[in-house]
Amino acid sequence: MAELRLDCLGEACPVPLLKTQKKMEGMKVGDILVVEIDHSCAMKNVPEWARKEGHNVEIEEVDDGQWEIYIEKTK
Amino acid sequence: MEKKHEYYDVVIIGGGAAGLTSAIYCGRARLKTLLIEKSLLGGLATYTNEIANYPGFPDGITGLDLMKLFEKQAKNFGVDIKLTDVKSVQLRGEDKTVETFRVIYHAKSVILASGGKPRLTKAKNEENFLYDKGISFCATCDAAYYTDKTVMVIGSGDAAIEEGMFLTKFAKKVIVSVIHDVGIMDANKIAQEQALKNPKMQFLWNTVVDSFEGEERLNKVILKNVKTNELIDVTVDGCFLFIGYEPNTEILKEQIKLTKQGYIITNEKMETNIEGVFAAGDVRDKFLKQVSTAVGDGAIAGVGAEKYIAESELFQNEIMQKEKIGLIYLWSAIDEKCRNLLVHVEKVEKEFKDEIKVNKIDVYKNAGLAARLNMQLDVPAIVYTKNGNIIKVLNDISYENICRDLKIINE
Known part of the structure; x- marks a missing residue:
């Protein structure tokens, strides 16, 4: 099971969400995508979308105002 | 993983x-x-x-x-x-x-x-339009999306009315569905007055949601008049639920x-x-x-x-210690008998200080600690432990009785 990273630093909504959706398409079940963001709006819509899709989500604040969203593809 | x-x-x-x-x-x-x-x-x-x-x-x-x-x-x-x-x-x-x-x-x-x-209305098709498909729960989050559009608000409490007014800053029209009779809302009076004066807000009284309709996104809410059962089609771009x-x-x-x-x-x-x-x-x-x-x-x-x-x-570390024989005196500082017996316990403590470890628990001050002994005990009482396990309880406390018990436990 692979762990992939997606750099969305400096990118405003909805770019991180669109990139995440695209990247997830090509992933296998069980793979984990780590999305790096620093726009707080992406902290809302990316996890919201991923949870609604049924994936597992965890957000970690790696620095002040910078986050990593862990998404495990479940289906 | x-x-x-x-x-x-x-x-x-x-x-x-x-x-x-x-x-x-x-x-x-x-x-x-x-x-x-x-x-x-x-x-x-x-x-x-x-x-x-x-x-x-x-x-x-x-x-x-x-x-x-x-x-x-x-x-x-x-x-x-x-x-x-x-x-x-x-x-x-x-x-x-x-x-x-x-x-x-x-x-x-x-x-x-x-x-x-947020509580849902449980109306038909609701789950098809939740969150980004048109049914929202947070005006602060989603208001900007509805700039110059028509939205509906369900509810009449503080959140419904205040968020509804906030939405009027963006939307061209905010329709509020209220279950109560004309003029009755659950929100605070100030919010009510402001809302009724707000030209962008429209109220539909005695209504609840019957169903949510749309293709990909919500575009219509069908309300039901709770008095007449009449169905009312309302075309909207989004709907906010504030019903608890x-x-x-x-x-x-x-x-x-x-x-x-x-x-x-x-x-x-x-x-x-x-x-x-x-x-x-x-x-x-x-x-x-x-x-x-x-x-x-x-x-x-x-x-x-x-x-x-x-x-x-x-x-764990003090009361149920395993090094020595434990003598736990459960007492209450406000009880005279308990106070008098304390002398006996302290005399024993001094005499046997190498062999036993004495703990005194005031059950009034440390009810939680006493409860951990997992026993319904009337104070005063003495609980003996060995290797961290409770082995005996003494209620008839005296210097002689404690000495007798310790002798038996030591053998």
Whole structure:
């Protein structure tokens, strides 16, 4: 099971969400995508979308105002 | 994927006003504290535009700004914060666990401050349009999307009316569906007056949602007049539900005692039915749900967790020690007989100080500690232990009787 990273630093909504959706398409079940963001709006819509899709989500604040969203593809 | 194990003194579930306050108290007590929040910190308060009755802010403050201050204060005290969903909990016993999708967190004490989620109308097709498909719960979050569009608000409480007015800053029209008769709303009077004067707001009285309609996105809400049963088609671009909250206690119900509605039952010390597990804020069965009461709950739960952990350590390391024969004197300082017998106990303590370890528990001051002995005991009483196990209870206390007992235990 692979762990992939997606750099969305400096990118405003909805770019991180669109990139995440695209990247997830090509992933296998069980793979984990780590999305790096620093726009707080992406902290809302990316996890919201991923949870609604049924994936597992965890957000970690790696620095002040910078986050990593862990998404495990479940289906 | 193998889950990681991490160890904390306290794990707090929920990052609203109650959880953050508990975190502040636990952090300040130098406990290793983790707070887990499933979406964004701040909880329900961040959905309120203006908080005018939280003491200390005479000019008012937005819910978002107030919660940012809570968060900063918790972080100042070294609290770890994780933004993720709790998948399951195991709350019984000393080693309690809280599991997320990547980690199993072990805690000595757990504080449940998971609040609630918006209640749904249960009307037809509702689940097809939730969140980004047209049914929303947060005007602050989604208002801008509805610039120059028509939206509906369901409900007439403070949140419905205040958020409805906020929406008029963006939307061209805000239609409010109210279940009550003409002119009756649940919101505070000031909000009601302002709303009725607002030219962009329109009210549909005596109505509830019958169904939600649309293709990909919601474009129509069909209301039903509760008096005439007449169906009313209303074309909208979005709909906001403000009809109350339901507690987030789904994962707790096998372990924690809940009310019929699903709220956690606690006593005034925020203790639940499980030792070392506390609840605070909107998730509790309580009279008033406000930031100010959540803060009070959070403080009590935080201090409760600290005391529970300190007591556990004292109990294990001192009272149930294994080095010597243990003599635990359960007494009450306000009882004369207990005070008189203290002399006997202290005489024994002096004489046998190499062989026995004496602990005195004032059951009035340390009820929790006494309860851990797992016995219904009338004071005064003496409990003997050997190798950390209780072996005998003495009620007829005297110097002679203690000496006799110690002799027997020593053999």
